[in-house]
Amino acid sequence: MEIIIKDDFDLNVIANSGQCFRFIEAEKDTYRIIAFGKVLYIKDLGNGKVDFSCSEQEFKEIWYDYFDLKTNYAKIRKMAEDNVFLKDCADRSVGMRILNQDKWEMTVSFIISQRKSIPAIKTSIERLSKACGDKLGENLYAFPTPKQILSVPTEKLAECGLGYRLDYIKNAADLFFSNKNEFERLDKLIDDDLLSELKKMQGVGDKVASCIALFGFHRLNFFPKDVWINRALEEHFPNGFDMNLYAPYNGVIQQYIFYAYRNSHK
DNA sequence: ACTCAGGTATCCT
């Protein structure tokens, strides 16, 4: 189905923004997303026209929210214009959106992310999905549920290149398998409490918890600090970055900095 | 072969 999107929307920017690991350019100008047990292909036809390979019902139920289409990102982007560096980052990140991704998938994905490059993270996630996720098509697998991860022999999980993170992931799977409503409970907490609750998990520190909150719980004010952000802040905000200026959208600003700074320094 | 990767836990002082 075709839809019209007037707001910021660039599939290439989003796919390479580091917030998602199963959103890739499958062929020229066509992107493939595996999420929520579905495989979606999207093609940007230009002039705001975008083709989604799904029914109108599926679009309304999943993808409208996934792409956060209710939110006006062009308006948020304008907030960055008061600062030369931020404006430059925002200008080079036009089309960025913060996706509404699955909370469980984000939890595991960002536990995996520590001390790994983005290509290595993607490899691990694909292996894990293939090892125990539902088959959705030829060489396409859904992200596994906590139960599926717990059901698979350790030797098979060890082949996913998870290293020392494997125990962290099993602990998280245990937690969310034995507490079916845990994500609902967490979702009701205010930002500070959500962060501290997430950090109770083994292998989840400030950075990973912030990413889970921002990309899984859609808490747009979280500002994950990774090596790239820290370098950018040191260079451009030697006296500190004022989080009050861009609240409640610090997370969006963070994505602009991450995307623009990393792309021009890697 | 060698370094570093979207960090965290643990062990110090």
Added chain:
DNA sequence: AGGATACCTGAG
């Protein structure tokens, strides 16, 4: 509270 160090493994 803050600093140093080890950590699995893959990608460049």
